[in-house]
Amino acid sequence: MSSLTKEVEKEFLPLLHIYKDGTVERLMGTPYVPPSPQDPETRVSLKDITISQDPSISAYFIHTKKKFINDPSKDKFLVLPLNLPILVYFHGGGFCFESAFSSDHHRFFNSLVGQGQVVAVSVEYRQAPEHSLPIAYEDCWAALQWVTSHVINDTNAVNKEPWLMNHGDFSRDFFGGDSTAGGNIVHNIAMRAGVESLHGGVKLVGAFLTHPYFWGSKPIRVGTLRIQMHPVVLIIQRSIRLVWLEHLAWLDFDDEMRDRGICYYEELIKSKWEGEAELFQVEGEEHAFHILHFETQNAKTLIKGLASFLLKK
Template sequence: MASIDKEVATELLPFLRVYKDGSVERYLGSPIVPPSHEDPETGVSSKDITISEIPTISARLYLPKLTQPNQKLPILVYFHGGAFIVESAFSSDHHRYLNDLVSQGQVVAVSVEYRLAPEHSLPIAYEDSWAAFQWVASHSMDNYADKEPWLENHGDFKRVFVGGDSAGANIAYNMTMRAGIEGLNGGVKIVGTFLTHPFFWSSKPVGSEFTVEHEKSLPCRLWEHIFPGAPDGIDNPKMNPLGPSAPSLARLGCSRLLECF
């Protein structure tokens, strides 16, 4: 018989299991890999940086092979997927994807490492992501100290883009909405946002979504666990952009929006 401190408190399979002693066992997620200097397949260089010590926010930066020493490139702020509870900006899947994306798109990319639930319940991931986004935007200001050289020397702050996959696409959408409402440091504007398989949900099934016990679906149970007490529950504007209290889409802070399913 298992001891009381290792009894299961919650299961969110196939993602993780939470025990009553507070420990978390994750079952999904690709392994962590180091950054690379000139990736052999793409020529993209990457490095890890610390954005904030308190709270702990970090990122992996990517720079394509330059054709000119002082070449200016569009900036991409990217948020990784993983249902808010698995994966990392430093995981092999996202590292490989960002290498390809940066090489083909010829952009400077900042892949944000936000804190994960359930150890850090939402809205912490959103606050970490907003702090990282504002840090990037601050590099457009002449009086900002301690600038990151890749952003300072090669970033074009008139061409800023935001993107993400799954939960990262959810974050990218919410960062774009917040930028439209509150504004970014230095008056930076987002040219475009792309959402790849965005993690959105609602209390009512849409289209071909299953209808039997919808409120007991994995997304509903997941949201309840990672954002306990969220106003409006699964219809919170951060999960349901068309929910009853969601701001108008007209307030989105980007010129173009691409959504891919």
């Protein structure tokens, strides 16, 4: 039996093992949850979709349903006849674990879509160490381009999703993400969309980052460092064409990663960017609590706040 034991080449605890045969064992993350036609709790419909086969990019596609307004006594839910805002979402996990299809992100995303009344795509991008950066950024940009390609109502096009063509409102395109990976991807997409065109001239109208983290060589505390020299801040200051019209950031007092997020928000406000920005902070919660501890009142409040952000445009 010992001859069958794989030998570890590198350890990145507590995240993963890399074996000498090239395989990777992820030590964190939650189980895969297959989609179902309708979530009984949130009453949203969901399925897996393929965005691209080469490279391999998939997504979790979900849309909302709404109760009869004229006759609330009927226990029926109908597809909304009107166009809905579009949300493209990028999950967290340090670029190396978690998934759009994981149980934790599944329940968070279902709840957000149900309350936010949107058509949504949660992108399953390729991850490190098998696929090093910037592959994740490229996958997410390709996914966003795929979504906006639906503004051209071509039913014969490959991999087109009818729900996006028939019910997506491309004048209300949002994007968002959580944690280190999702927050960084949102920033990367925003900068790129400011200088590169999306299909059909689609413009992104809003973005949110929940518990983002921008890496640095040294830990910082707000007010103790000249944050003007932070590389992310320099990018913001040099960009006049930041893409989103409105920006929402949500941080926690007890999140050890929060300080760079506050720096990001403060320098965004000071920059030449002309959009609106809001910052929310929650006391007594840890990083990504709205995903890891979904049932808490603070998690529900956060999700409700994000849904309101999507609804108010």
